[in-house]
Amino acid sequence: MLIVNLRYKKFIKYVGMAIIGILVGMLAFWLGTIKIMNYMEGSVRVYNKFDLINIIFLTDEFSKFEYLSRSDISLFFLPFLFWGAGIMIASSEFLLKPRSYITYVYSRVNKKSQAMRYIKGDSIMMTIVYVFSFVLTLCWCLDIFLPKGFEIMQRAQESMFFLHMGLHGIAAVLAVLVIGEIMFLFYCKRGVSFSFMGGIMMIVVLFLVDMQITGWNLILFTPLYYFLDSICSMLLCYLVMRKMNSLFGKIELSV
């Protein structure tokens, strides 16, 4: 009976994450469409699905697209929405647990790593559900509510688009998990507020670094090597951060 109850609770959690992903995806699609419509009136080029995705996830190649300019103050609004919601979801699993629960867990496990696993919960699965529901919502919205004047893509181009979205989704999951691990390290040492602040500053740092480097993609939507560069670097960071957390991450109960 207890196990059934726990499974039910987990299912409810995943459904909640999926709903958040769908809502955020619809909001991003809505505002992205409004933004791109302003540029479409005076433009000669025919826009396609990639242009809207470029606005939502942001890309490196500012010279190629006229709707991306560095001086636009709302340039980072949509990317920050996606990443901010992502790290909030990834970190909610351990940031929402009360300190008394941690004492309780520590008193009942044999190994430190086991306690870590309990405290982190299933943030990995939650992140995957959130990111892929966001991505699928975008694909679905672009299929059904394709804005007027957008080019209808060929079959080969369409499958290329899905490939890009899927690979970027995997990279995004890994990037969110990396930031989540960094937040967990901060949480162990300094507490909730410090961790939250650190997570948000990590997004800024990643964006700043990614804007400076050309030819290597971290979290932006620049399909130079089909996002394999971001997947590799984020996977490496994730493994290193996990190892570091298992070595140094001991929660100080006094904080």
Added chain:
Amino acid sequence: MKKITKIRLNNSYFYLSAAVLFLALSITWFFESNFAEIMFFMDYNAPDITLPETEAKIAFLDSILNWEMFIDSSMRYVVNFFPIFAVLPVIPFSFERKSYFVFGANRFQHYSKELLKSTLGYAIRGGLCISIVFIIYFTIGSPFMIATLSDIGGFASVLPQGFYSLHPYLFFMFMASTIYFAIGFSFALMACGISLFTDKEYFILAIPLMIYVGVCFLGYGFDFLPFKISESVCAFNTMYSTGEIFVPVIFLILIDTVLVILGVKKRRNIVDC
């Protein structure tokens, strides 16, 4: 001085928030205004640069060292999560609410009044945190910057004609001490109101951020002025006049007041039983 006043003034979250805001502003400016590229990464032997290296460097620096570029490039990332710097100094209030206002409840003569007073104090400190950082930041920048535009936009409409091009530093001081203080105050008050209802720090940090982003979305989606909070955050680059810029902030403060009054009532009831 009372001991609680000393503890409140020596608030480490205040210093953390101020330091992070200052660092975020200056690092963003360093990279986003092309300062780093001009100083370190640019190739001065390229065929399209005819001047010698030092002269070319000075010419490029002249083009980026102006007030508009300064404020615009340093706010580029910060504008997306601006409320968090006002909310962070309020976190000790939630600790106080859990200990000082529970265990010492029977020692106050007027419990609600005391709670409201400390709420207001924390909200003002949240506003000051943002305001002081911007004042320091502009003061450090002022010797190097000049104004290139004659009119910066709607926020200068209350000032005399041509005031901005004559005294850009005073204009930015005016901006930091009025609108930025008001935004910080409103979000800190909101965080106080939320902390009266919940025990979890996560919600105190996350809900103002969500409200900021969500309300901005609605404002731009439906083109409705009282919801455009980010228009007040970008007061240096706006079409609205000085009075209109304060509309979203006043709207926020009204909601916060209702939230705080309800929260204080709830606390009062819990203590009474």
